[in-house]
Amino acid sequence: MMTPYQILDVVESANDTDIKQAYLGKVKANPPDSDQQQFRLIHEAYSSIKDHKSRVSYTLFTLPDIDFDLLINKALHTEKNKPITSDLFKQLLNKSVDKSSLLNELGDEEKP
Template identity: 55%
Template sequence: MTSPYQTLGVSEQATDADIKQAYLQRVKESPPDRDQQRFQLIQQAFETIKDQDSRLRYGLFQLPEADFDVLLDQAFRQTSAFKPLSADQFCQLLKAVPVEKVLESILASKSS
């Protein structure tokens, strides 16, 4: 699994400007009109590490892309016996759901 840093070809110490420059260069090589999948990969990588906030979030939950559906399945599947998520899987689920959204729902439940 390639990390977003590898996809863009930058070091983990790269600055915002470096990352942006690398992103643009990759886009120039693989514009959306030529290879959509490749472009989406680049775009996703860029959005994951484009600024300090996103890099921090990525750093905290530095896990390969979680398969949201599989995790949901495990958490909610009716047929099998109840089996709690492991800590690792819990982190993955957290990562799959945007942090803002989790916070939002916590705040909303507190206020109501």
Template identity: 60%
Template sequence: MQTPYQILDVAVDANDVEIKQAYLQQVKNNPPDHNQQQFQLIHDAYSAIKDHKSRVSHALFTLPTANFDSVLDKLLHTEQAPDFNAESLHKLLTIDLEDASLINAFTRPDKT
């Protein structure tokens, strides 16, 4: 999803005059009688950032969109391959449920 700044092709630090000029240029290139949806998108973008108050409101109350594929890639990416061999698999499969270290790993000490 594009931000209003991307739709109008202006910098985030653009002033009112630059934003209005970009809006008028976009309207000229995309008149409402040719593509109503594109015109509405341009108009909504301009309305969101047309003046200082609107830009501050947009910055404060608009949540950024997350690229979940990118987030998952970052979460699942590891720098080194896990050290997993036959011996570690055997240890994992033969863990005794009464083993104190296993019990301590899954329980919290009482706060008294």
């Protein structure tokens, strides 16, 4: 599945004018009369990224294609099964989520 940027052959940082020109070029090369399917694809791609508003909404609401099997395997896979010791269990019970601990956790994950 190609992203609109790939379909129109533009970089993700392209501005309105670049995107419009790329779109017009693609339309000229693929007029609706010669290949309707291809034209529709091009037009849909253009509609979804033609201006700032549509690009933001594209980024926010269009999820990348997800391979669920891969994700689940990844989630279930651990290095080795850690037996839960009574200590760890106590720790888990006492753990509470507050803003700072959550940010810390997320921050940790960001680290390479």
